[in-house]
Amino acid sequence: MIRFAPLNVPLRRRLQTAAVLQWIFSFLGLAQCCLAAFVLLAVSYWWTAALLYAGWLWLDWDTPSRGGRRSQWARSWSVWEHFRDYFPVKLVKTVDLDPNKNYIFGFHPHGLVSSSKSSLSYLLSRAQGGNVAVIAVGGAPESLDARPGAFKLQVKNRKGFIKMALRHGAQLVPVFSFGENELFDQIENPSGSPLRKMQDRLQRILGVALPLFHARGVFQYSFGLMPYRKSILTVVGTPICVAHSPNPSSEDIESLHKVYLERLSELFEGHKHKYGVQEDQHLTFI
Known part of the structure; x- marks a missing residue:
């Protein structure tokens, strides 16, 4: 009905x-x-x-x-x-940021838009500071797992933004947006299913993901492409100090990546109760 x-x-x-x-x-x-x-x-x-x-x-x-x-x-x-x-959206900052520094915000969960290296380099190389590059780390593949109640992040093998932070000495800031995955439902597409195989293939060919999402309409609440009216709480974490390294080694990248994942988990665990996330629900890194 x-x-x-x-x-x-x-x-x-x-x-x-x-x-x-x-x-x-x-x-x-x-x-x-x-x-x-x-x-x-x-x-x-x-x-x-x-x-x-x-x-x-x-x-x-x-x-x-x-x-x-x-x-x-x-x-x-x-x-x-x-x-x-409409949702409404609320932004929460945990600390004040130094306006004389440049930052990379690692945004979670999921993204649908790619980040240009040239654009990021331009912003982060400006010596006067005060610039923020926001990167949806999970990229297109993560959107295929975005659905209500899901906390699965494609971040284990995402290290390009880590390398970029080291090259420019930009401070890394984990950001988690509670409620993002509650805005739309998505047709079931578990890994290995025919639908997921087709989506993965199209993503490799086109470079963008094609999640089959749905929510509500303009004049009715049963179906459509309008997002649900669900509150969104976006929490900006504490910056991770990054030393400037024009040619970072793989060890440097791995070490900073590990720290970033730890800080991201701490951010999620420290604020999940404010959004009603159950205590037994945790982030899953894939």
């Missing part, structure tokens, strides 16, 4: 839903729509507009790996406040 949303939903909740809906569209369909618009312009009488855009794209190609364009005007849009309040 379909559970429809009531008609008397407060305006603030409707605005929150609209804010998340635009994010879903941007994530799943904006690139395709822009590409279609470009092609239509290119084959129409407005082909000069497409040509000018292609020229600007060529000249602007390196901007994403050079810090992008920070816009305080865009950052101040109220849509982000509505987006935050």
